[in-house]
Amino acid sequence: MPAPQDPAKMPSSFEDNQEFYETSRLTKLFRRITSEPLIPLGMALTVWALVRASRSIRAGNDRAYTNRMFRRRIYAQAFTVAAMVGGSYYYADEHRARKNREVKAAEAVAREKNRAWIKELEAREEERLEMERERERQRK
Template sequence: MPAPHDPKMPSSFEGNPEFYETSRITKFFRRVTAEPLIPIGMALTCWALYRASRSIRAGNDRAYTNKMFRRRIYAQAFTVAAMVGGSYYYADDQKARKNHEHKVAVEIAKEKNRAWIKELEAREEERLELERLAKEAGRK
């Protein structure tokens, strides 16, 4: 237990450790596995654009260049369709997950509040004990 003169705030004011423990890589892979069609569409778009730019640099096959630009447009359309379709498909899952996360956050907040109150009660008991000891020392 911290000393009564400790300026540190009670533990209930600390941040959410799970937020700081989750890395960007973990979040990225979780999103990729949740909706895999979007990264596939992005990769197809990049591939078609890369092939079109290589064809432009070579400068000898305009038909192939136009074909790659059309494929880029198709890949972008696929990506947008995957995003829209995924948002409809996963809407119920996202609502359920947010609802669950909210319930968990409420429980964590309640637990922190209980811990904070317990810590305040312990500090009050310590303060009363110090006052009692000071009175006893004053009598002697």
């Protein structure tokens, strides 16, 4: 007779998904930075120009330098937007292919989980029937 299973411990859809538990925000950030490195570069240039302009404003002595930094900030922002648009065109096929692979892998995992879930339900039903048969034998 199979051992009774704990009814409180039902299979979870995230039980075997290691990526769900292991992927942190930092991991995702590094993956995005390495996949499209020009965007963080443009953001860093924008922040650099803005910080330099704000320091120049606080110092209050060189308006030409302040204006130059604000222009550089605008150029850096334009570079960032261009990198975003260009990267989306450049990496579109790669992203689409990766998404298709991920969808197919997720479907395979879902099918396997469905099979495991059905197997679990069948085992529980068999256990229930066995218990009923045992009770019936004890009654007789």
